[in-house]
Amino acid sequence: MLVVGVIVPLLIAAAAVVVMIAALPDLPDPVAVHWGPSGAPDRFGSPVGPVLLVGIGVLAYSAFAFVMARAQHTVNARIVLAAAPFLATVLGVIAAGGLLVQRGIADARDTPSILPVVLVGFAAGIALAVVAWFVLPAADPVPEPEPADLPTLDLAEGARAAWFQRVEPARWLGVLLVVVGLAALVGGGVAMWLAGSTAVLVVYLVVIGLVVVAAVSSLFWTVRVDGRGLLARSVLGFPRITVPLDDVESASSLAAGGARDFGGWGLRWAGPGRVGIILDSGPALEVRRKSGGSLTITVAHSERAAALLNSLARRA
The missing domain is CATH 1.10.287 (Helix Hairpins)
Incomplete structure (x- = not known):
């Protein structure tokens, strides 16, 4: 995963930077740095800008990809890592190509359109991303908790109980x-x-x-567990995510990481049927549905919510 998502993109960026530096003596001053809809250059500046764009942009993304590469194999990690060679290729080809087409030109205003360069950059980037997707390992299956490990509460027959919690970003x-x-x-x-x-x-x-x-x-939610099941509602009223009590297969408390498990924070998707409300790294409530899929919410006192939901579901 490190090779595909980090090392290969860094090598692509390094090659593009070397090409741009080698072309510097043959470039006009200033160089064209932006082309308008007509294909003619409409903004000029130093060639240092494209070099920094590729170097800093790919390096910053590679740092994030490095974190994802060391995490468990999830769909989000696979997407982030497959996108790394795409980003490096698109930036490298467009930045380097945009300078190479200006070699030997006395006035940057005479620079031809770089549309062919852009098309080549995107085509090569997409091709590398597809290859990377199939080279990277598939997502690991999410382990199912053992029934004996599921927390429960001793609820008297007919007793009513509810649990509320506000969920906010760290x-x-x-x-x-x-x-x-x-x-x-x-x-x-x-x-x-x-x-x-x-x-x-x-x-x-x-x-x-x-x-x-x-x-x-x-990023701001209210979570409720009661006799109807689980309701997670945004502070604005939408979106709303519900898990009816008769669809609860199990509820458990686990440790979840934003970048590691879901590729970021907020309302996240991590594969078929797996949704997360991830606002911190730490304790989380995971609810598995009988209909398939799961909902994970990073929330304090998640074990209490899981215990109540399991007890209500078993009694229903």
Whole structure:
């Protein structure tokens, strides 16, 4: 997994950086760094930018892929690792190709379109991603808890019981999201404003607002266990995830990791029927459905919720 998701992408990026550095003496000053819809260059700058884009971009993604490669074999890990050679190839081919087509040109404004380079980059990237997908191991089956290990409560016949818990992001994750959100709002807003287009600025702010709403709906939840089963409801009221009591096969408490088990945080998908509300690394409630699939929620006191849900399901 390390070879496919980390070493190969780093080698691709390193090769692209070497090619770009070797081409520097033959490039115009400044070079074309962006091409418009017509295929003509419309932005110029230093060739250092593409070199840094490939080097830093692939290195940063490889660090994340390294974490995923050391985790258990999940669908999310397989997706992240297969995407690594795709990203490195697309960035490397476009950045290096964009400089190579300018070799020997005195004025960067005469640079031809790089559309063929872009098409080659994406085609090669997709091909490598497909190969990587089939080379990487399939997801490990999720082990099923033994019935004797399932927590239960002694509930009297006819007794009613319920369990409630609010689920919120870990403090570090909340701080990170606020910092990234403010940076995107302020930095992007200022950039759009300086560009002088009010319409683009309005569209950008609307998109940021929609992203904020989506983030809030994915990161703040209320979880309830009672005689009807389990209900996980976003603080905004949607989405809502329910597991009726007659569909509960088992409930257990386990340790879950965001990047390790689900490839990130928030409302996650980790393979056919396996859904997670992952807002921290630590104790989690896992509910398996008789109809297939499971729901995992990182939540404090998960063993109490599992015990109550098992007891209610057995009594139903």
